[in-house]
Amino acid sequence: MTDEAGNLSIDFLAGFTIFMVTLIYVATLIPGLFIGLQSRSIDYDAVAYRTGVVLVEDPGMPYNPSWETLPNYSKGDILRFGLSLSKDTPNILSPEKISRFFCSTDFVYPDDYRSRAVFGDYPYQFNISFQRADENVTQSVGDVLPEDYGYSRRVVRVKEHSNATLDFSNINSGGPLAEYTQDKYQTNNATGQVFSVYFNYTYLLENGPAGNSPAYQINPLAPSGAGEIIGGEGALINLTGLNKLPQNASIVNLSSIAIYRSVSLAPLSTGQSAFNGPVMNTTDTSPFELYIDDNATPVKSLPYGVNNSVSLYIPPGVLSFVGQGDSSTLLNITMQFSTTDANGNPQPDRYLNSSLVLPDGAFDYNYANPNITQPSLHDGVVEVAVW
Secondary structure (H helix, E strand, O other): OOOOOOOOOHHHHHHHHHHHHHHHHHHHHHHOOOOHHHHHHHHHHHHHHHHHHHHHHHHOOOOOOOOOHOOHHHHHHHOEEOOOOOOOOOEEHHHHHHHHHHHOOOOOOHHHHHHHHHHOOOOOEEEEEEEEOOOOEEEEEEEOOOOOOOOEEEEEEEOOOEEEEEOOOHHOOOOHHHHHHHOOOOOOOOOEEEEEEEEEEHHHHHOOOOHHOOHOOOOOOEEEEEOOEEOOOEEEEEEEOOHHHOOOOOOOEEEEOOOOOOOOOOOOOOOOOOOEEEEEEEEOOOOOEEEEOOOOOOOOOEEEOOOEEEEEOOOHHHHHHOOOOOOOEEEEEEEEEEEOOOOOOOOOOEOOOOOOOOOHHHHHHHHOOOOOEOOOOEEEEEEEEEE
């Protein structure tokens, strides 16, 4: 008689066990197979967001000299793009960094941008753009946008730096800048004259407007942090109407530019200088940008003849480097002028002379001086698309 007790064979139990183990193993793998398909757009959004954060909240690397000041042949030293003024001013951007970032003659898309802005080994395509609210111009770099892409939009503000503009055109009628001409102090004319601009970093750091907000400070120097000097702005000095100063038929030359440094907080005495130096003195205008008589081409070496105007731009990082990040630093930027006749012989004449101006023997670059255009903020938008 056949046994019908319902016992399972050993072969069936073994096969069923193997089937269940395999089923469980496959079931654990299935979710992972679809992760890439389900989160592809979310990943692109995350990359776009990360890129936007780095651009608008980070000053970039290197800090000093700041990456945007490096010449094109040294762009390999740029490790990371960042548009903010400093780590202390997120979402407040530097106009110099914006201009350099979107310079198509300096950087090539995508190679120069992928490793410095988007990062990672994945060959992302992207488009990064910026527009100021008060300008109908959009700057951008990257490919044309496809139908689907990750996206990030950041509202920012652009800080326009301060500048000093001194117009000497009405100097003969006793204009407000008469104190900077020699004949107020002495009757003997001279063949060599100086005009100095004085930066008291401690004062600028502690007496800024809007509750001393860094966004509105004049900050040509930057304190050191973690062994590095971070931030720092440029400085622009414009001297105009200089053709009204000579009393004789003189030819005026800008002979040299020097930067003197001191850590003494005592005001300079009349006719004296508490400044050591110069810490930077050269007839070659580098690292300055010097424009004479409104010419679009910068002057590369001195001496150089001047008719009407001198514009001296000191790029971000230069003064920070000279000041060594010391908050008690005083800097004196001195332009040396000379006057000659048509044959090149010294010709005594009246020209600029700030050495006897009280109390500092120089033009004081500060918040109260009426000849200083103070920093201002302008709204803008940074948009990042990644796919």
